Amino acid sequence: MGSLTDRIEAYIMRLLARSDDGYVEVRRYELADRFECVPSQVTYVLSTRFTPDRGFFVESRRGGGGYIRIVARHPQPRQDGLDTAWKRLGPSLTEAEADGLLQYLERLGLASRRQTTVARQVMRYEAQRLEPPMDGVMRAAMLKGMLVMLSGSAHGSAGRAGAPPRNGAGGRGGDIR
Amino acid sequence: MGSLTDRIEAYIMRLLARSDDGYVEVRRYELADRFECVPSQVTYVLSTRFTPDRGFFVESRRGGGGYIRIVARHPQPRQDGLDTAWKRLGPSLTEAEADGLLQYLERLGLASRRQTTVARQVMRYEAQRLEPPMDGVMRAAMLKGMLVMLSGSAHGSAGRAGAPPRNGAGGRGGDIR
DNA sequence: ACGTCATTTGACCTTCTTTGACTTTCTGCG
DNA sequence: CGCAGAAAGTCAAAGAAGGTCAAATGACGT
Incomplete structure (x- = not known):
């Protein structure tokens, strides 16, 4: 359980939850390093888990000082x-x-x-x-x-949520920007 | 009684009863291994015993880190x-x-x-x-x-919505079939 | 015995993940 | 400007699960 992809996803989710701007910036190679995997693994995670379909946008820069920015469309869990x-x-x-x-x-x-x-x-x-x-x-x-x-509140309503999900409508090629 | 299928079914039922969220995740090959049978036997059990009209739903994922999740529509047998x-x-x-x-x-x-x-x-x-x-x-x-x-969630009253965000790792969504 | 329905098996298929070689973009500096 | 070095992107092959389907076997009722 917990494939590499899942762990990386969870990690990024944690970062997102912690940031209050609703977005985070990471270095692809740093992540790869922390999880001891090839950099392209990170690209894979981003293209299959952080898709527009799921409410995320990914932006990046190559070259020196490059970065990957992950933006959550719905930053704050708000009542409204x-x-x-x-x-x-x-x-x-x-x-x-x-x-x-x-x-x-x-x-x-x-x-x-x-x-x-x-x-x-x-x-x-x-x-x-x-x-x-x-x-x-x-x-x-x-x-x-x-x-x-x-x-509406009947008695105690809904249950609380568990961990962030994933699923799939098969993230098609990571495309674009 | 005691057919392989029955034993596997009973085993899964036990897991379900023990879980308090009303669902469990298993690895097909692990089950097959534990019961010393071919993996497809597990698929058979799921398709004949854990069907929608018996109140169960099965969700799974292939590939590395794959799994099979069995969800009971009514976590607590027949409450309310x-x-x-x-x-x-x-x-x-x-x-x-x-x-x-x-x-x-x-x-x-x-x-x-x-x-x-x-x-x-x-x-x-x-x-x-x-x-x-x-x-x-x-x-x-x-x-x-x-x-x-x-x-909602297992124990009737369940959590209140708006409870602490918490949420760390572990999420695994799944594809549906 | 005979036919029917449920179980078991096994060969083969599809989907998701991990890796790695190679390409494209940037930034900085001569 | 042009080049070196630093990142990130692409793509396809190999690996890891689970799914399908049909044939073989078993259980049971008539």
Whole structure:
């Protein structure tokens, strides 16, 4: 457990959580050195885990004094993160979009790993039996239901979140800037 | 009794019972090794015993550091009326049915007045802009999302949202299948 | 015995991770 | 300007899991 990639991801996540600007700068070779791996391993982690899809942006410079800057789109776990979530919620969602939202909720500590996992699975299961236009509506609706529960206190609400997740909509080539 | 499949199933069940988050992660080859069988035997057990309609979801990842995660929809066997609620939940719901379920949740103290009210409003609003076959799907999905949040974290009361961020390493999300 | 359904196995496939050789960009300095 | 050195980027091959599928075997009911 805990592949190299996972450990590096966790490390960067920790740095991000600690910084209050919502971004961190690292040296590729320093990371590689700390984790005793080849530099390109770092590139791999960045391109598969810190994608725009998951709410991150990566910027870098080569040459002397080069660096890699990782910016989190949602820096502070804030209570009004819920509003943001509602705003990101349209009438229909693709699987990737729904996934991004679930990860977002988990990062903010609004939903637990368990909850997001179950939600993801139920969505999959249900989507498979629905015709194309409907699956998106179903995903959006499920998310809405989840948000509704988060928005009110019944007794103790949601569980707390665990560690930062990852998952994948297969980070396509790291591209760009 | 005592078929290989049964023993592996029992073993996983035990792991699940012991975990307090309602899910466990295993390595396919480790299980195969422990039970001295081929890896695909494990796949067989999972696909015949840990199915969605028995209340389980399986998520996995290939490649280095791969794993198989088994999640129980109801961490605590059958607490509250959650299970009943899931059963009453088909692929589609009329407004009246959805309403009945919301009342049911409220009666059990699983959802607050505020939550059910918001839910009802959102459903109304959304239903109005959907074509006939879809509104029902939407209602059912919203309820599913609500139930997912309710089955939150293992021990009923669970953590309070907004609890300490903490979060270090360890995260491993997963792909879904 | 015979047919059917559930288990076991095993050969082969797909996906994710790790490595390493080679390329492209920058910065600084003659 | 042009070159050296410092970073970071690319890409493809090798390694590590897990998934599939169908054939062989077993269990059971009629």
